[in-house]
Amino acid sequence: MSAITAEKLAYTYPGVDDAPGVAVFEELDLSVEEGSFVAVLGSNGCGKSTLAKHFNSILLPSGGKVYVWGLDTSDEEKLIQIRKTVGMVFQNPDNQIVANVVEEDVAFAPENLGISSPVIRQRVDTALKLVDMYKYCNHAPHLLSGGQKQRVAIAGVIAMEPKCIVLDEPTAMLDPKGRAEVMETVKRLNREKGITVILITHHMDEAAQAQRVVVLDKGKVALDGTPREVFSQIEKLHSMGLAAPETVELCSKLNACGFDLPLDRLNAEECAQVLCETLKA
Amino acid sequence: MLKDITLGQYFPGNSVIHRMDPRTKLVGLIIYIVALFTATSWLSYGIMLAFLIVMVALSKIPVKALFKGMKPLIFILIFTGLLNLLFNGGETVLVAFWKITITLEGVIRAFFMVARILMLISATFLMTYTTSPIQLTDGLESLLSPLKKIRVPVHELAMMMCIALRFIPTLIEETDKIISAQKARGADFETGSVLKRVKALVPILVPLFISAFRRADELATAMECRCYQGGEGRTKMKLLRYRRRDYFAYLILLMLLSGVIVAASFGL
Numbered sequence: 151m152s153a154i155t156a157e158k159l160a161y162t163y164p165g166v167d168d169a170p171g172v173a174v175f176e177e178l179d180l181s182v183e184e185g186s187f188v189a190v191l192g193s194n195g196c197g198k199s200t201l202a203k204h205f206n207s208i209l210l211p212s213g214g215k216v217y218v219w220g221l222d223t224s225d226e227e228k229l230i231q232i233r234k235t236v237g238m239v240f241q242n243p244d245n246q247i248v249a250n251v252v253e254e255d256v257a258f259a260p261e262n263l264g265i266s267s268p269v270i271r272q273r274v275d276t277a278l279k280l281v282d283m284y285k286y287c288n289h290a291p292h293l294l295s296g297g298q299k300q301r302v303a304i305a306g307v308i309a310m311e312p313k314c315i316v317l318d319e320p321t322a323m324l325d326p327k328g329r330a331e332v333m334e335t336v337k338r339l340n341r342e343k344g345i346t347v348i349l350i351t352h353h354m355d356e357a358a359q360a361q362r363v364v365v366l367d368k369g370k371v372a373l374d375g376t377p378r379e380v381f382s383q384i385e386k387l388h389s390m391g392l393a394a395p396e397t398v399e400l401c402s403k404l405n406a407c408g409f410d411l412p413l414d415r416l417n418a419e420e421c422a423q424v425l426c427e428t429l430k431a
Numbered sequence: 432m433l434k435d436i437t438l439g440q441y442f443p444g445n446s447v448i449h450r451m452d453p454r455t456k457l458v459g460l461i462i463y464i465v466a467l468f469t470a471t472s473w474l475s476y477g478i479m480l481a482f483l484i485v486m487v488a489l490s491k492i493p494v495k496a497l498f499k500g501m502k503p504l505i506f507i508l509i510f511t512g513l514l515n516l517l518f519n520g521g522e523t524v525l526v527a528f529w530k531i532t533i534t535l536e537g538v539i540r541a542f543f544m545v546a547r548i549l550m551l552i553s554a555t556f557l558m559t560y561t562t563s564p565i566q567l568t569d570g571l572e573s574l575l576s577p578l579k580k581i582r583v584p585v586h587e588l589a590m591m592m593c594i595a596l597r598f599i600p601t602l603i604e605e606t607d608k609i610i611s612a613q614k615a616r617g618a619d620f621e622t623g624s625v626l627k628r629v630k631a632l633v634p635i636l637v638p639l640f641i642s643a644f645r646r647a648d649e650l651a652t653a654m655e656c657r658c659y660q661g662g663e664g665r666t667k668m669k670l671l672r673y674r675r676r677d678y679f680a681y682l683i684l685l686m687l688l689s690g691v692i693v694a695a696s697f698g699l
Contacts, residue, residue: 208652233655233656233657240649242649244601245649246649248594248650248653249593249597253668258654258659259657259658262659263658264664267670270666274668292601307657310658
């Protein structure tokens with residue numbers, strides 16, 4: 151079953167005063183399967199975040215429809231149900247944490263949903279254990295590291311028990327260690343809990359870990375497929391102002407010097423293996 | 432440097448006072464202050480002081496911390512003391528020279544006034560030191576909830592207080608960063624006249640406000656994403672519940688208040 155479907159989605163940012171609005175999408179079609187891990191790539195200003203905000207009714211389409219498990223996002227009656235189903239994590243963890251104690255912050259969403267207090271307690275504990283932050287449950291958020299804060303923000307969304315999580319550049323402000331922590335957490339949630347993950351990112355190596363990569367360009371889906379399929383089309387990526395993972399870039403540059411290497415080796419080990427074989431031969 | 436500021440400081444602990452319901456502590460503080468202002472004599476002041484000492488001992492808060500918090504108030508204390516000392520009429524003149532006369536009544540009055548302020552501040556500190564900010568806002572929300580009937584936005588006020596407390600450290604950190612950035616570009620905050628220094632603050636405040644607004648916008652979106660719809664239909668993870676120690680505390684507080692009132696009416 152498809153989790154999220156965008157049909158002929160159009161969106162125009164309203165203009166200020168008499169200025170005309172800026173059209174982001176005109177006819178965008180996209181469907182995300184339940185339980186999948188999809189990475190969305192695109193250069194700055196191509197509408198990645200705008201698209202994400204359509205998935206839980208923060209923005210409503212100016213044309214076309216977005217369906218979340220069959221629910222129309224423009225249906226106001228279903229608003230809470232949609233937001234409960236699709237959780238969202240943003241770039242800056244500092245601006246998403248509401249309370250000044252970790253566990254109180256994680257409890258924020260279930261409290262809003264009117265769940266009884268013993269159940270909230272249970273959900274908060276489960277969520278904190280899932281992101282491996284249980285031992286920090288009584289800490290003040292501002293004393294945590296960036297990666298830890300972002301994991302608290304993820305726990306805050308998990309506590310709603312959503313079927314899908316949309317992460318809008320969750321690692322953009324983190325150091326390499328924090329990035330690894332967050333990516334590990336996200337992959338675990340997808341693998342163990344079967345939560346659908348939509349990851350918007352600028353890091354090609356993160357996108358390479360997804361099952362499917364969607365590249366947006368000028369408000370349209372430009373490329374769509376497995377990471378190997380997408381990243382081997384290196385010229386197209388370059389023309390859209392994007393890069394392929396470093397290993398693919400390396401192979402591509404070597405090919406330009408007369409080698410004949412495959413362009414679908416996404417991690418260092420695979421790449422090294424191919425290089426060794428070529429050198430031996 | 433700004434990181435040293437502590438606001439609404441809380442000393443985590445597990446004493447009886449810590450475990451008490453925040454509502455009890457809030458109401459208790461009010462009763463104590465009322466009693467403090469009804470007290471007129473050595474006896475009633477003595478009772479009030481003894482009560483405070485017992486509370487501090489029970490809370491296991493280091494006495495040093497209480498005194499440390501009073502440092503910024505020394506000026507007010509001295510000022511109040513002097514005013515009461517010099518401008519109180521009275522019969523028994525102790526010292527009289529030039530235009531200054533100090534009477535015995537004035538000395539006693541000044542002493543009582545300073546003692547009253549000291550006890551009032553200590554009691555307030557005792558409450559904030561033993562109650563976490565989130566408990567405090569929960570307690571306030573619960574105590575003020577009858578006002579919802581006359582459309583006072585109690586939940587919203589409590590939420591605002593909670594968010595404000597949450598963002599104090601974040602904004603302090605941000606201010607530090609902006610100051611460093613402006614200093615790196617040659618801004619001078621330390622020399623010049625007062626007016627010049629106040630003007631130098633503008634390049635700090637403008638970026639700080641812009642970033643605070645941006646943060647507020649993002650926070651609002653994040654809260655919406657987490658199904659926030661105001662106070663209606665909202666539940667709490669930690670419910671406030673009065674226990675036996677709270678009823679006991681109320682009993683003692685009422686006894687204290689009535690004791691002081693009785694003492695005052697007999698002129699003791």
